[in-house]
Amino acid sequence: MTDALMRKVSWRLLPFLMLCYFVAYLDRVNVGFAALTMNRDLGLSPTVYGFGAGVFFLGYFLFEVPSNVVLEKVGARAWIARIMISWSLVSASTAFVVGERSFFLVRFLLGLAEAGFFPGIILYLTYWYPSERRAGIVGTFMMAVPVSAAIGSPLSAWIMAAADGAHGLAGWQWLYLLEAAPSLLLGIAVLFVLTDRPEAAAWLTPAERDELAREIERDRKATAREKIGLRQALVHPQVLGLALVYLGLSAGLYGIGLWLPQIVKGFGLTTLQTGFVAAVPYVVAAAGMIAWTRRSDRRQERIGHVAIPAILGGLALALSGQTDAPVAAMALLSLATLGVFCALPTFWTLPTALLTGSAAAGGIALINAVGGLGGFIGPYLIGWIKNATGRFDLALAAIAAIMIAAGLLTLLLGRAMRRA
Template identity: 90%
Template sequence: MTDALMRKVSWRLLPFLMLCYFVAYLDRVNVGFAALTMNRDLGLSAEAYGFGAGIFFLGYFLFEVPSNVILERVGARTWIARIMISWAILSASTAFVVGERSFVLVRFLLGLAEAGFFPGIILYLTYWYPSERRAGIVGTFMMAVPISAAVGSPLSAWIMAAADGAHGLAGWQWLYLLEAAPSLLLGLAVPFVLTDRPAMASWLTPAERDELAREIERDRQATRRPALGLRQALVHPQVLGLALVYLGLSAGLYGVGLWLPQIVKGFGLSTLETGFVTAIPYLVAAAGMVAWTRMSDRRGERIWHVAFPAFAGALALAVSGQTGSPVPAMALLSLAMLGVFCALPTFWTLPTALLSGSAAAGGIALINAVGGLGGFIGPYLVGWIKDATGRFDLALAAIAALMIAAGLLTLVLGRTMRDG
């Protein structure tokens, strides 16, 4: 397949998909900034906040597999539009919670609404890109996450400071309302921008459609493993192992990400200063993750390109809590987030090489669902340890242990997948 055709496909799909993921992640984690004043207004303890922030992923877990199976059957345009519109409405609704119960309920429903978005996009990309290009493509797509956090951190802090008290609403309420609006607009645009399959792409010439279809089919034949049905994929040992790897990586991503504004605020900074300083680890991650995934594509190696950054990120995270100064602490937290963001996109080349068809739809969703529980375990674990001990360093060490376990399991799975 020519590079020119791949560039044409990428320029059509990736900017829009990245923008959608940008606002998705912003709506998912802006709770971390809202917590700077919301927790006080609602009377939330650290443990209650951690539980509410993380319960998003329980809703996500319950509806993930059905959502992705529906996407595979009805098409990406219809289902991704539904996901984005419903999560925008629920994200905006968070502005009107009045206590712990309503906060937990809305976060749970938000997880139900967003379930299927990320694994649906991962599945969707397999329709358009052969396996040898996927690490770089997924890395480029996932770069939306650190960019979203880097841009969203100072933006969220500014909204909270500038809009506080306007029309009788607190700054954290305006944060939810204003940052939900782009998700709604993009959800309405999805049916007009995305194309379900290459054969339907009117923006490609007939010769380009044929070339792309042949290449995707050739790639599937070349990488074909023993066919798995949907039910087999959901109980396959390697699929379950990959889900546990993703759980450890997700615990690192959200256990740090949803608490990072409060960790940084603890350095004695203002809300606006906290926004700019919180952006630093994500800028570092954005700069490194694409280069890392492209190196994985060039070398054709996946396992160590997942395991090594998981180990390095865990070490930096564990040490970050032991420093007595904000500057080295932020440097180490930046290295920790770099490790997480380098491991994640390369990780997603493993299930897409193992699964295809309906098995891919269900298996990828299961991996993301079970792994996404790390997004509940991580924030809740940090809050529980913080309440019990008054210390963030022990909480960060616990998250680091989960990341090390993920790296070790990756090496074990790498051997079994090669043997298979």
């Protein structure tokens, strides 16, 4: 397949998909900034906030596999549009929670609404890119996350400071309302921008459509080492092992992401200063993850490119809680964030190499659903330990241990996959 054809596909799909993921991540984690004043206004303790921030992933877990299977049946265009429109409406409704019960309910419903988006995009990319290019492509797509956090952190802080009290609403309420609007508009745009399969791409020439479809089919047959059906995929040992790895990475991603604003605020900064300082780890991650995934594609090596950053990132996270110097703590938190974001894109090349068809739809969704529980465990565990001990260092050490365990499990799975 020619590089020119791949560039044409990428320019058509990736900027739009990245923009969608940008707003998805913003709506998912802006609760971390809202918490700077929302927790006080609603009387939420660290444990209650940690549970509410993470309960999103329980809803996500319940609907993840069915959502991705439906996407494979009805097509990405219609289903991703449905996901984005519904989550934008639920996200906006968070502005009107009045206590812990309504906070828990809206966060749970947000998980239900968004379930299937990320694994759906991962599955969708397998329709357009052969396996040898996927680490770089997924890395480029996932760069939307650190970019979203890097831009969203100061933006969220500015909205909260500038809009506080306008029309009788608190800054955190305006935060939810204003940041939900782009998701609604993009959800509608999905219906007009995305194409379900290469065969239906009117923006490709007939020769390009045929070439791309043949290459994807050839790659599917070449990379499927064993025929795994949907039912087998849901209980396959390697699929379940990958789900546990992703759980560890997600615990690190959301444990850091949903608590970072409060950790940084603890340095004695204003809300606006917190927004800019909290963006630093994500700027570092955005710069490093593309180089790392390209290195993985160039060497065609996946296991080490997942395990090494997970282990080193976990060590950095553990050390970040052992220093009282803000600059040193931020440097270590930046390294921990970089480790997570270097591991995640390459990780998603592993299940897509193992599974195809409906098995890929169900298996990828299962991995993302079970692994996504790490998004519940990470924030809740930090909140529970912080509430019980009053210390962030012990909480960060617990998350670090989970990340390191994920890296070690990746090495064990690599041996099993090579034997297979």
